[in-house]
Amino acid sequence: xxxxxxxxxxxxxxxxxxxxxKAVRGVSFDLYKGETLAIVxxxxxxxxxxxxxxxxxxxxxxxxxTNGSVLFxxxxxxxxxxxxxxxxxxxxxxxxxxxxxxxxNPTITVGEQIIxxxxxxxxxxxxxxxxQALDMLKLVGIPNxxxxxxxxxHQFSGGMRQRIMIAMALVCEPEVLIADEPTTxxxxxxxxxxxxxxxxxxxxxxVSIILITHDLGVVAQVADRVAVMYAGxxxxxxxxxxxxxxxxxxYTKGLLNSVPRLDLEDDELIPIMGxxxxxxxxxxxxxxxxxxxxxxxxxxxxxxxxxxxxxxxxVECWLQDERAKALLAR
Amino acid sequence: xxxxxxxxxxxMVITLWFIITLTFFLMHSIPGSPFNEERATSEAVQENLEKxxxxxxxxxxxxxxxxxxxxxxxFGPSIKKSSQTVNEMLGRGFPISFExxxxxxxxxxxxxxxxxxxxxxxHNGFIDYLAMTIAVLGISxxxxxxxxxxxxxxxVNFPIFPVATWSSTMHMVLPTFALATGPxxxxxxxxxxxxxxxxxxxxxxTAKAKGLSPVKIIFKHALRxxxxxxxxxxxxxxxxxxxxxFVIEKIFAIPGMGKYFVESINQRDYPVIMGTTxxxxxxxxxxxxxxxxxxxxxxxxxxxxKKEGI
Ligand SMILES: Nc1ncnc2c1ncn2[C@@H]1O[C@H](COP(=O)(O)OP(=O)(O)OP(=O)(O)O)[C@@H](O)[C@H]1O
Ligand code: SF4
Ligand SMILES: [Mg+2]
Numbered sequence: 001x002x003x004x005x006x007x008x009x010x011x012x013x014x015x016x017x018x019x020x021x022k023a024v025r026g027v028s029f030d031l032y033k034g035e036t037l038a039i040v041x042x043x044x045x046x047x048x049x050x051x052x053x054x055x056x057x058x059x060x061x062x063x064x065x066t067n068g069s070v071l072f073x074x075x076x077x078x079x080x081x082x083x084x085x086x087x088x089x090x091x092x093x094x095x096x097x098x099x100x101x102x103x104x105n106p107t108i109t110v111g112e113q114i115i116x117x118x119x120x121x122x123x124x125x126x127x128x129x130x131x132q133a134l135d136m137l138k139l140v141g142i143p144n145x146x147x148x149x150x151x152x153x154h155q156f157s158g159g160m161r162q163r164i165m166i167a168m169a170l171v172c173e174p175e176v177l178i179a180d181e182p183t184t185x186x187x188x189x190x191x192x193x194x195x196x197x198x199x200x201x202x203x204x205x206x207v208s209i210i211l212i213t214h215d216l217g218v219v220a221q222v223a224d225r226v227a228v229m230y231a232g233x234x235x236x237x238x239x240x241x242x243x244x245x246x247x248x249x250x251y252t253k254g255l256l257n258s259v260p261r262l263d264l265e266d267d268e269l270i271p272i273m274g275x276x277x278x279x280x281x282x283x284x285x286x287x288x289x290x291x292x293x294x295x296x297x298x299x300x301x302x303x304x305x306x307x308x309x310x311x312x313x314x315v316e317c318w319l320q321d322e323r324a325k326a327l328l329a330r
Numbered sequence: 331x332x333x334x335x336x337x338x339x340x341x342m343v344i345t346l347w348f349i350i351t352l353t354f355f356l357m358h359s360i361p362g363s364p365f366n367e368e369r370a371t372s373e374a375v376q377e378n379l380e381k382x383x384x385x386x387x388x389x390x391x392x393x394x395x396x397x398x399x400x401x402x403x404x405f406g407p408s409i410k411k412s413s414q415t416v417n418e419m420l421g422r423g424f425p426i427s428f429e430x431x432x433x434x435x436x437x438x439x440x441x442x443x444x445x446x447x448x449x450x451x452x453h454n455g456f457i458d459y460l461a462m463t464i465a466v467l468g469i470s471x472x473x474x475x476x477x478x479x480x481x482x483x484x485x486v487n488f489p490i491f492p493v494a495t496w497s498s499t500m501h502m503v504l505p506t507f508a509l510a511t512g513p514x515x516x517x518x519x520x521x522x523x524x525x526x527x528x529x530x531x532x533x534x535x536t537a538k539a540k541g542l543s544p545v546k547i548i549f550k551h552a553l554r555x556x557x558x559x560x561x562x563x564x565x566x567x568x569x570x571x572x573x574x575x576f577v578i579e580k581i582f583a584i585p586g587m588g589k590y591f592v593e594s595i596n597q598r599d600y601p602v603i604m605g606t607t608x609x610x611x612x613x614x615x616x617x618x619x620x621x622x623x624x625x626x627x628x629x630x631x632x633x634x635x636k637k638e639g640i
Pocket of ligand 2: 249250251286287288289290292293294295296299304316317318319
């Protein structure tokens, strides 16, 4: 499959008064053309920082990409000039944020906010840009779009605003769309509508989507592949099937056990006890050690190697080591 | 919109009536009268004078008469300068005061906003500290102190500018500067903090994610929102500039309204005190009204009227 984006060994740190927060500690993943990759994990595991680093949107200072690369169309985005990056943002890679209530400028009409993105990247006349904005509003299902262009964000409901954000992000036909918890702030029925919209648009435009969420229900609905993040690392990744039906990492299993599932009979919910490690001084070994029921001596000493189970499925856990398997088999 | 404006107009009239009433009775409760100081006048002359200015009538009747004349925009004759009416004084003095006030306001707004924006963009840098030091000085030094310092340094020690009066552009520099510094400092500080806050908002990140240039982000997306709080204080700043003109005019011997006003208080020239107060109050009330309208235009979330989409 054709790769649109390759993230390799990405490290991001924030320097604060208390010390350096190592928010992302060696994240690698590929994004294929036309797929939806979900990144899941608890709050604070580095999902947003990872996605914002791709577009170089992390506030700097204090944030800094300390290592790694982001390859897009033969270029390393961590190294290109800021002016080149600006041309990419919104045109080749777009982003949608969690809270549609605050992500739109309250004093500018939504029409203008969409039109300015078009003019910025396509250099076409205002009139043509307006036509394009209108088509986009229709595509994302805003009723009465011609009137609506003239309205301000506060005149829309949360779901409608998120549709406008989607319209704005997609209007220049980007190849990659990063959606950071796009449905978290919305209620369930609206959430389902927005997810349907994502799928519909993906079929129409072939855009590759990185969907960030901590909601496994959302993942089950739209993701082709899933990457599970924990304490700044991707601890397991695979196709949606692989992750939901044969999870290998104890943390992934824990996540799955802590949400209600309709497809399994056993509906006893078991929350994961404890809390993630301090990212000021992340542990040398597996960061899940303190919370893992299978933790072994080696776990706290060294970080586990990556074990590749199938073409897409890989996991970083000492339980995959032959010696551990032998031990378990006894 | 029309309904809102009508409501506001009615409220303005009531406010004005309140001010007139308050000033009227406060003024008459000050001990002394316009005629009983320096020169001793004979009983008969004094009585005649009081009759002419209707000061012999009961206070409540005087009050009623005054209200009647205010409605016709006639503030009556001056007691002390009997050849002049208050309207004439206003006609002569106000344009000058207005000029001083407006120039000051414009200078304060433009320089204050510029200083505040630069400080915010260079947050915690040298320019930021410099700008904020200037701002603190500007707020803490009273304008009359600044005025005397300016005269001493830039008119006497180094005669760059004329010492006093109001006859050419050069004459305007020192009084405007003295009067504008305080408001400018207040605007600069407010703009800076408001700008810093706006720059952390989600919609600024959205604008960045769209690939807009920093210039567009700052001027189109940040500044307008950052200026909303500044607009709200413009009304009260205009008020302080207005009162400031009295002092500054006195110091620089500018023949504006301030001169007449200060004299009229010293001499208990009732019609002049009343006329100036009413006139200036009206201007202030209108200013506040305009500020609210401007705010409603700048911030679409503020509804001046009921029309609303879903
Ligand atoms: N501007 C910042 N300054 C300092 N630390 C930051 C900053 N932004 C993020 N971090 C740190 O980086 C870590 C990862 O944050 P991130 O926002 O990526 O988490 P997340 O996985 O998106 O969580 P959530 O589900 O809550 O959005 C957190 O520990 C956070 O404290
Ligand atoms: S490496 Fe050890 S501690 Fe970490 S998840 Fe695997 S078994 Fe648990
Ligand atoms: Mg996040």
